[in-house]
Amino acid sequence: xxxxxxxxxxxxxxxxxxxxxxxxxxxxxxxxxxxxxxxxxxxxxxxxxxxxxxxxxxxxxxxxxxxxxxxxxxxxxxxxxxxxxxxxxxxxxxxxxxxxxxxxxxxxxxxxxxxxxxxxxxxxxxxxxxxxxxxxxxx
Numbered sequence: 001x002x003x004x005x006x007x008x009x010x011x012x013x014x015x016x017x018x019x020x021x022x023x024x025x026x027x028x029x030x031x032x033x034x035x036x037x038x039x040x041x042x043x044x045x046x047x048x049x050x051x052x053x054x055x056x057x058x059x060x061x062x063x064x065x066x067x068x069x070x071x072x073x074x075x076x077x078x079x080x081x082x083x084x085x086x087x088x089x090x091x092x093x094x095x096x097x098x099x100x101x102x103x104x105x106x107x108x109x110x111x112x113x114x115x116x117x118x119x120x121x122x123x124x125x126x127x128x129x130x131x132x133x134x135x136x137x138x139x
Contacts, residue, residue: 007059008040010080012066014087020056020064027080028055029073038075045075051123053090053131054082065090067131069123086124090135098128 007023027038030052036045049071056064071084105122 006040006078008038008042008078008080010056010082012054012056012068012082012084012087014084016086019087020066020089022056023059024080025057025059027057029068029082030054031073036073038080041078042075042080044077045073047073049073049082049084051127051130053127053134055134063135065131065135067093067124067127069120069127086127088128088131090131093128093132095129095132095136098125098132101125102129 007025008027009022010024010027011021012019025039029036029038029047030050031047032050033047036047038045049068051069052067054066054068056066058064066082067086067088067090068082068084069086071082071087074081074083101121102125105118105125108118109122
């Protein structure tokens, strides 16, 4: 009996809509439990994502890097869904602007501003910087 080698179906959805969708060989995502590598026919899983750069290796051999500011990951029936309030493809990120936003948020945090808005700005900028660096080959 031959093993089914069908690819993963991956979709990344943010509050703004569908960010990326396609077939993939693998997905690497960071959860509260650590890094998770997912390949075809992974066992069902549900987890909480942390702000990070998700990596998707498409069936066409393209490496898609996506900044996420948290959210959830669901794996079932050879399908991976990443649901986030915010997600952005690395190719759409202005790294200099993201680094500036990260510096501003870090300064605000150092001054004691732990408001929801400042934390959100910090997490989004941090994820964008990581994604841009990973896409450029600098982890």
